[in-house]
Amino acid sequence: MSKSHEHGPHDHSHGHHEHDHSSVRGRKLLAAFLLTLLMLVAEAVGGLWSGSLALLADAGHMTVDALALALAFIGARLALRPADARRSYGYGRLEVLAGFVNALTQFVLVGFIAYEAVTRLLHPGAILSGVMLVVAVVGLLVNLLVLRVLHGHAHDDVNMAGASLHVMGDLLGSFGAVLAALAVRFMGWNWADPVLSLLVSLLILGGAWRLLRKSAHILLEGVPEDLDVGEVEQALRQADASIRDIHHLHVWQLASGSRMATLHAQVRDGEEAGAVAAIHRQLRKQFGILHVTVQVDAGPCTDRARDCLGHGHH
Numbered sequence: 001m002s003k004s005h006e007h008g009p010h011d012h013s014h015g016h017h018e019h020d021h022s023s024v025r026g027r028k029l030l031a032a033f034l035l036t037l038l039m040l041v042a043e044a045v046g047g048l049w050s051g052s053l054a055l056l057a058d059a060g061h062m063t064v065d066a067l068a069l070a071l072a073f074i075g076a077r078l079a080l081r082p083a084d085a086r087r088s089y090g091y092g093r094l095e096v097l098a099g100f101v102n103a104l105t106q107f108v109l110v111g112f113i114a115y116e117a118v119t120r121l122l123h124p125g126a127i128l129s130g131v132m133l134v135v136a137v138v139g140l141l142v143n144l145l146v147l148r149v150l151h152g153h154a155h156d157d158v159n160m161a162g163a164s165l166h167v168m169g170d171l172l173g174s175f176g177a178v179l180a181a182l183a184v185r186f187m188g189w190n191w192a193d194p195v196l197s198l199l200v201s202l203l204i205l206g207g208a209w210r211l212l213r214k215s216a217h218i219l220l221e222g223v224p225e226d227l228d229v230g231e232v233e234q235a236l237r238q239a240d241a242s243i244r245d246i247h248h249l250h251v252w253q254l255a256s257g258s259r260m261a262t263l264h265a266q267v268r269d270g271e272e273a274g275a276v277a278a279i280h281r282q283l284r285k286q287f288g289i290l291h292v293t294v295q296v297d298a299g300p301c302t303d304r305a306r307d308c309l310g311h312g313h314h
Contacts, residue, residue, distance in 0.1 A: 069166065
């Protein structure tokens, strides 16, 4: 016979903390979205007026970013919704999905900028450098403000990381536009406008690729990047003298920072409660894993490749 032990009451306070955290993130993302929306309109008008690709590229980038921030905001809001009969884990994973989509949109944007830049290099046009410089400087200042608003997210929060990545791309775009405007105005280098647009697009690609990998890893139920399953297993075997063996250990993230684990534990008869408490304590203290399901096996596992003998669930 086997027994199953779910996570204890300590998780309720943790859930409340997560709710508050998501609410703060939502407000930050909404503020960032509104600022970005205002700036993209200004850059689009300024780009068309001055004939600057750097400004138009940044406006295009900010359009994608405004959509990305809106998606991230919706993701953060939906993550606050409680679990229901159809989604017993709740909606937290929507944040990760938002980060994944954000990264994909960056690749599309870079392709557009590259195409436009090559066209401009082959067929250069006149640029009003004064207008371009003023709009680019304002854009740079607004992007710095937006980045400040979004600052301070958890390192493994891919939704906020996705939003920050977009804003970093905007910041680079605005900085490139300022440099291009200075080069055009004082050096007469009209080619600087499309060339700097290309350089900015290359910088955007690196960040987009990293975010894509990270969010895909979580969606594929990958082990959190800073954890080693072998190390976790070894630590649990030594957590209490009553624990004979640990197996079928799975560690993953439901959403950003929300780590979960399921495992089977072979324990000495009569010492199940103490062993389970020790496992919870060790996972929480050493690895930051708060959501844990432990299945205690009365005897050794008959088939390690499949389930253990008994009717306990994972």
